Amino acid sequence: MNYKELLISIYQEVIEGKSYSSKINNGTLKNIEIIAKKCFSQKGVYTVLVTLIIYKILHPEQDIRNHQAQIEGGFSGRVIDTQYISPTLRELGLPAMAESGWTTRSLEQPYPYTLDYQGRIGNKQVKKAFLELLDTIQNQKINPKYILHELLTQIIAIQQLNKVVIQPLNNAEKLTINKIIKVLDSQFSFNYKIFGGSKLPVLAFYSLYQVIITEISRYNNCQLKQLGSHTASDKRSKTAGDIEIFNNDKLFEVLEIKLDKQVDLNIIRIAREKIIKYNPQRYYVLSYLDVKEEERKEIDDIIEKVKYEHGCQMIVNGVIPTLKYYLRLISKLDNFINAYSRLIQDDLELKSVHKQKWIELLKELENDL
Template sequence: MNHKEKLKNIYSLSFSIADIKDIPQQCLEYILLIGEQAYKQKGVYTVLITLLTHKSLFSEQDIRKHQSSMPGGFSGRTIDTLSITPTLKELGLPSMAESGWLTRSLEQPYPYNLDYQGKISNKAVKKAFLTIIDYVQSRPEQADNVLRLILNKVIEVQSKNIVNVAKLVNPDTLNILSIVSCLEEHFSTKYKVRGGSKLPVLAIYATYKSLLDEVKRYEKCTLAPLGSHTASDLTSRSSGDIEVFDEQGHICEAIEVKLDREIDLTIVRIAYEKIIRFNPKRYYILSCKNIKIYEIQEINNIISQVREEHGCQIIINGVVPTIQYYLRLISLEIFVNNYSNLVSMDTELQPIHKIKWNELIEKLGVE
């Protein structure tokens, strides 16, 4: 059994934990803390999932020695990148863009002993992380149970985060202005929790789902699955928040979406680097803010340079104007349903984001 198969097997057993006994209470509290913090501390959680999975397969391995350069060590990052993170994504569980070991506080070349000096910001999570590793290292037969307990807690957290969004009852009364007004309020509300920056991404993604079904230009295109909106541009393997592929599997359009950030030279230069790497035909940079006025000329120079050198058209626009334009071309009912479904099921959003959309959609007519 390989790492992917082992993790899938453990996940299938994690919906019930009634049979798990003999975990010390203090350790159990640490395990539940990691599960509760999985979405906020993805690096720690992903590394721990990797170590526990590896320990389950190779009980003799000292999982504290997480780098192959350490005497008796192994490459945790390689296992994570090739097997664990892709499997977490496949299972719909919280995951990093590529690997938990890309988190600076976890990639230090020292064993994960109880005195590990990596600067994990949340002190309680750090203590839990190191204590669990120490416990499983001395009790390898508990690796499966500890992994099940963590995943069970994540499943519980996910279930609490699902909020069913009301369905439209009178779609014939929909109009573009009312939809746009609801979207603007949904984006701009101050939620005081993480996740709101993904809302305009979901709205653009919902728009493209309709475009691919309804507009001839896109009839043979496909949409890439949405990734994490918290992934760093430096570590992301995608060309943008949203990717559209042509019939041959080449990226024809990439879309980068910003909520509370003006479009500046840095954003455009990052886009330039991605264009060189991925070679899309069009690259959209959409924001709920404006372009930095004093950088407009330099931004236009880069756009012209990219067009001339690479044949890629960079298009800069507002999120809402873009959606408003496309709503003229697609079914309003299908768009609203697409967006509602995405909001309802997204695991990076908080319940407050979903409840707010329920409140707003009442304005459009619901059951």
């Protein structure tokens, strides 16, 4: 049995309702719960843990804390993750990294994952749970399959709680741009008191492009790149921005979208670096909070310089005005609403509170039609 087959077989056991929780002590169960609850915001930690456990099951003699080949007695966990684990997690509809958990800087340090590991995993509670679980597997000889089985059980339970069915609008043909903008504005500005809301405008623009590339001649032969994780940095995910449009395999347009940050010089300079590296024809920098006025002149100077030196048109604007403009370009507004609702419904990073809020706003919109 290879790495992929083993992961799928354990997943199938979870789906069939098998449980090993009675074989795990309370301290270990608590650590598993910590990792499960943070599997979206600390996706690298969770992915590395899954990889190491799978490797341990197939190679019980290996000290899996020695996660790199350059560590004495080590092996390349990253290769196993990249080739087998992350792709299989995506295939199973579970949280997954774009490439590997080892692209996370705090996890790629060339030192064993012992209890005194110095890598700066952002969440101290998650770091402690991760290292203690590996110590438990290695030193207390608990069956690693029990831990992975319980971890997947808890993650699937969390996903089920976040699963929401969003019904299509009745009378969608009566939609107007102003009414759509009103509900989007309410959705983006709502205080969810939990991370994840910054992905909503990204999904809104992605939905618009799903419609636009089928209707506007400028986008003939264009393809939308699949959305990646909104928690991964562009540098780590090797992308030019939040949304990428390709034309015959060449990068055509990029959208970088901010919900809670004004467009400032730092954001524009980072965008310029990406333009130089990836060479798109257009690069949109959009913010719900618009542009930092005191830096606008310097921002405009950079935009002009980028156009002159690299031929790329940078467009800086607000999220809401840009959405309003794009909505004028599509023939059927219900195509956008339906596409957007599907993305919200199926997104693994959004929480149920984000989805329930959209259902609430859709009901208000429907009552107004």
